[in-house]
Every structure is written in structure tokens, then in C-alpha cells.
Amino acid sequence: MEFNFLTIIDLVVTGLIFYKFVMLIRGTRAIQLLKGVLFLFFISFISQQLGFQIFNYLLEQIRTIVLIAIPVIFQPELRRALEKIGRDYLTRHDKVETNIDQIVAAIIRLSESQTGALIVLKRHTGIKEIIDTGLEVDAILSAELLINIFTPKTPLHDGAVIVEKNRIIAANCLLPLTEKRGLSSSLGTRHRAALGISEESDALALVVSEETGTISLANHGKFKYNLDEFSLKEELFKRFEHQE
Structure with missing residues (x-):
């Protein structure tokens, strides 16, 4: 050569x-x-x-x-x-807006009551096949509605809620579980589902543990653990305002 x-x-x-x-x-x-x-x-x-x-x-x-x-x-x-x-x-990276204050308010209250929750914040990647597994809601995003959805023993509390822009699109959705190996045995189905959807799309997935009330954020196949109100708001603001 x-x-x-x-x-x-x-x-x-x-x-x-x-x-x-x-x-x-x-x-x-x-x-x-x-x-x-x-x-x-x-x-x-x-x-x-x-x-x-x-x-x-x-x-x-x-x-x-x-x-x-x-x-x-x-x-x-x-x-x-x-x-x-x-x-x-x-993909053309148009800015995606969502009501961060309402999401954070709901997550913090769910965390304080140790109510398990899984919220997917859609960004650019289409996830219609995930949305179709749940029940259509199509309601204006509010902290009160999110909290009500995840109230234990209510029809929609299992599965994930899908949020797009300023609307709650669907609830009780099934997410793909991550196939990543070497994960901690303490991570339950919600965490594995959150990691799975973040691997297959650019969506953010928020998890509230019902055992400890801790808040986690999955993004691009990685977790941010033990978030408080300030750090959660900072992470969401960074992801949506700067589209990372």
C-alpha cells in the first residue's frame, strides 16, 4: 500500500x-x-x-x-x-419545552410520601409504540394530576406516565427493560425500565423509589441518583434548556 x-x-x-x-x-x-x-x-x-x-x-x-x-x-x-x-x-434539535416546576413539585411530594413513580419526559425521539401500551390521558400537565395518577391502588398507578411538552399524554405504559449487565441488585423494575427507555430514546425518565423515596434520573443509559429538589430542577433545566 x-x-x-x-x-x-x-x-x-x-x-x-x-x-x-x-x-x-x-x-x-x-x-x-x-x-x-x-x-x-x-x-x-x-x-x-x-x-x-x-x-x-x-x-x-x-x-x-x-x-x-x-x-x-x-x-x-x-x-x-x-x-x-x-x-x-x-435529527433537527428544535427546542422542546415542558413545565419543569410542575414536574418537580409532583416528584418532591411523591418522594416525601414514598409513593413509587415512573415519569417519562419525551423529547425528540418518537415513542408512539410505548405510548400505545398505556391508556391515553391527553391532559394539561399539573403536579396534582401526576400525584393522583400514582396514588396506590388507583387504576393507573402501575406503569409509566408519558409527558410531552406541557401535556400528560398517557399513563400505565409499559417500558422496555434494560439489558445492561452488572447493575446493582437493589435496582427494581421501575429503575430498569427507566434505564431501558433512556437507552432506546433521548427521553428522560424520573423514578421515585417506593422503598426509600429517593429520586433518580435516567438519561442516555445512565443514572443520576439521590436528587433533591434543587439538583432535580437543575438537571431538568439543563436537559431541556440546553437540549443535552
């Missing part, structure tokens, strides 16, 4: 794309697959250099099977990766 300035640019671009791809699948099952595929190509390269014809043929058949199987086995991870690319690089 003849090295010139264009070759260097080619190598840099390839390296950046590979790095971004690894970052997208980090922490998922796909990272183990990537290691296996790289090892397979390494063995194939060595085999070709040594001139092993039968072994090379066998490796070619295995590579074909792997390339066909990858989209089927890792469909959820590939879908999440493509959605992340779409919202991070291709």
Missing part, C-alpha cells in the same frame, strides 16, 4: 468510525460478538498466510453464517445503535 496524505485521512476516518461503533455497543451483548468476529478475521488472515486451503474454506463458510446471523440475533442492539445515530446526528 502506497502511503500518502489521502491514505492518512482514510485511516483516521476509519479509526473514528470504528471507535464510534464500539462506543455505541459498549456494555451490550454485541461487544462480545465484535471480539469474536475480530478474532475470527485474525485467524483467517493467519490461515491465508500459511496457505491452509481446507481450513480457509471452513472459515469462509463460518464467516458467511456469522454475517447472516448478526442482524437476526442482535436486532435490538442494532436498532438502538441506528436510533442513536439518527437522533444524535440527523
